[in-house]
Amino acid sequence: MQSKPISLKFALLAGSLGTALVLSGCGNTLDRISRVGDEPTMNDIQNPTAQAGYKPVSLPMPAPTSDIRQPASLWRQGSRAFFKDQRASRVGDIMTVVITIKDQAKLNNATTNARDGTNSADMPNFLGYETMLKKIFPNNVDPSALVKTDSASSTTGSGSVNRTEDIQLRVAALITQLLPNGNFVVQGTQQVRVNYELRDLQVSGVIRPEDISQLNEISYDKIAEARISYGGKGIVSDVQQPRVGQQVFDILFPF
Numbered sequence: 700m701q702s703k704p705i706s707l708k709f710a711l712l713a714g715s716l717g718t719a720l721v722l723s724g725c726g727n728t729l730d731r732i733s734r735v736g737d738e739p740t741m742n743d744i745q746n747p748t749a750q751a752g753y754k755p756v757s758l759p760m761p762a763p764t765s766d767i768r769q770p771a772s773l774w775r776q777g778s779r780a781f782f783k784d785q786r787a788s789r790v791g792d793i794m795t796v797v798i799t800i801k802d803q804a805k806l807n808n809a810t811t812n813a814r815d816g817t818n819s820a821d822m823p824n825f826l827g828y829e830t831m832l833k834k835i836f837p838n839n840v841d842p843s844a845l846v847k848t849d850s851a852s853s854t855t856g857s858g859s860v861n862r863t864e865d866i867q868l869r870v871a872a873l874i875t876q877l878l879p880n881g882n883f884v885v886q887g888t889q890q891v892r893v894n895y896e897l898r899d900l901q902v903s904g905v906i907r908p909e910d911i912s913q914l915n916e917i918s919y920d921k922i923a924e925a926r927i928s929y930g931g932k933g934i935v936s937d938v939q940q941p942r943v944g945q946q947v948f949d950i951l952f953p954f
Contacts, residue, residue, distance in 0.1 A: 738892060738894075738895055738897075739892060739895065739896070739897035739932055739933045741890050741892060741897070742888075742890065747873070747875050747886050747888075748875055748876075755876060755884075756876060756878070756884045756905060756924070758878065758905065758924075760878060760879045760880045761880050785915060786908070786911045786912075786913070786915050787874055787883070787911065787915060788874075788883075788908060789874065789877075790874050790875065790876065790877060791873060791874065792873070792874050793871050793872070793873055793874075793915075794871070794872055794874070794885065794911060794915050794916065794917060795869055795870070795871055795872075795914075795915060795916040795917070796869070796870050796871075796872045796885070796887055796902050796916075796917055796918075796919060796922070797868075797869055797916050797917070797918050797919065798866060798867070798868040798869070798870070798902070798919045798927060799866070799867050799868075799918070799919070800864055800865070800866040800867075800919070801864070801865050801866075802862070802863070802864040803862065803863045803864070804860060804861075804862045805860065805861050805862075806858075806859070806860040806861075807857075807858070807859050807860075808857065808858045808859075809856070809857045809858075810854070810855070810856040810857070811854070811855050811856075812852075812853070812854040812855075813851075813852070813853045813854075814851070814852050814853075815849075815850070815851045816848075816849070816850040816851070817847075817848070817849050817850075818847070818848045818849075819847040819848075866929070868900060868929065870887045870888075870889045870900050870902055871887055871889070872885040872886060872887025872902060872903075873885065873886060873887065878905070881907075881908060882905050882906065882907055882908070882923075883905070883906050883907075883908065884903075884904075884905055885902075885903065885904060885905075885906055885922070886901075886902070886903040887900075887901070887902045887903070888900070888901050889901075895933050895934045895935075896931055896932075896933035896934065896935050896936065897931055897932050897933050898929075898930075898931040899928070899929075899930055899931060899932070900928070900929050901926070901927070901928040901929075902919070902922075902925070902926070902927050902928075903925075903926045904922035904923055904924045904925040904926060905922065905923040905924050906921060906922050906923070907921070
């Protein structure tokens with residue numbers, strides 16, 4: 700049996716790849732078409748520890764210390780109020796995470812490189828063979844200037860970076876885990892829908908109880924292993940993203 704031409708094989712391979720891409724995105728496309736004209740749906744309130752993919756935080760811990768209490772003392776260790784500490788301290792308690800990021804970076808860089816080079820070589824006498832040069836080359840030959848080269852190169856480069864970020868957000872977070880050394884694992888999610896655009900804010904990390912202020916607030920820069928995500932989905936976010944076909948094209952053809 701005669702084998703198929705190479706061009707036909709490539710055509711079949713390309714067709715199979717295209718069919719696979721279409722089928723893989725068919726479900727998502729049909730789902731998006733079915734929701735045309737609807738507002739973005741918000742997620743249900745769920746227990747973060749019961750969600751798929753949740754993993755307890757495991758970090759290096761110092762040796763556990765005992766709670767030192769003074770006999771007949773009216774004050775509880777770590778308390779900032781006379782009667783009761785209103786700050787979050789148990790799993791399920793709520794605190795406020797204050798995110799205030801004002802970052803500005805400006806960098807200018809310029810590079811200039813220049814180089815000149817000159818080489819020359821002569822051969823006035825070489826066992827008498829220099830006289831044969833006139834027979835090889837009909838024109839006059841100067842043995843004292845057989846080789847002479849000049850080279851010059853110049854490179855100039857410049858770069859500039861000017862970046863400004865200003866983010867001010869507040870989100871309520873839950874204590875989801877108590878670590879052996881007394882630190883808290885916190886996680887907070889906030890969704891805001893305005894018309895047909897849904898904004899999603901997520902924050903998580905590890906904090907120290909003493910970093911919680913008297914207002915039951917903590918700044919983002921006091922969160923270890925902080926993960927802060929602020930994005931959205933909806934008509935505006937969808938328009939800002941390249942089409943799926945364009946993204947696939949950029950991956951397969953980076954040049």
